[in-house]
Amino acid sequence: MKNEFNMNETIKDTKYVELTYSVVDQKSGEVLVAVEFPIGYVHGVNDILAPAVTKELEGKSAGDVIEVPIDCNQIYGPRDESLVFTDRLENVPKQYREVGTTLHSENEKGEKQSFIVTRIDDETLTVDGNNPLCGRMVNFNLEILGVRDAVEEEIEAGGPIDKGPDIPEALTVPLH
Numbered sequence: 001m002k003n004e005f006n007m008n009e010t011i012k013d014t015k016y017v018e019l020t021y022s023v024v025d026q027k028s029g030e031v032l033v034a035v036e037f038p039i040g041y042v043h044g045v046n047d048i049l050a051p052a053v054t055k056e057l058e059g060k061s062a063g064d065v066i067e068v069p070i071d072c073n074q075i076y077g078p079r080d081e082s083l084v085f086t087d088r089l090e091n092v093p094k095q096y097r098e099v100g101t102t103l104h105s106e107n108e109k110g111e112k113q114s115f116i117v118t119r120i121d122d123e124t125l126t127v128d129g130n131n132p133l134c135g136r137m138v139n140f141n142l143e144i145l146g147v148r149d150a151v152e153e154e155i156e157a158g159g160p161i162d163k164g165p166d167i168p169e170a171l172t173v174p175l176h
Helices: 051-057 072-076 153-158
Strands: 013-027 031-034 039-042 065-071 084-088 103-107 112-120 124-128 138-147
Touching: 031 065, 051 065, 051 138, 065 072, 084 112
Parallel strands: none
Antiparallel strands: 013 031, 013 039, 013 138, 065 138, 084 124, 103 112, 112 124
16 A cells, blocks of 8 residues: 555645755855755654744645745854864874865763864865854755655654565575
């Protein structure tokens, strides 16, 4: 039994929603993030999207395109310049010497932090622990591809259920 999308359904709690989106910097017009493949989630169950975006999706249906302005300081907090470090290039392992590379670290309290290489010159490398959207005003541009009733398993999972490959029972091996 396949649960098909219905063009007349509107987004509300326990509806399965499939959409694509992009995040565009309001100042430069640069596309900062764009999903290549549609994402699916169960509205009101999964908090995959920012609350301001989720609120704007309510009542919309397949084919609708919306733009939601977001102040990223409200989501990620203001930029913290103490999370920006520059070191001599010779002190950085070669595998991290590329702009955009992510480094993961942990402090003495066990708190994890990610840093992104943001600048390299002939002598130094700079990493930034701020979220790349910090300090930006952006627009979330969303296109709703489908809305339908979510099945119980999707509601429990908050999104799509990965059923895995179809393997004939004769090819399975008992694990006992």
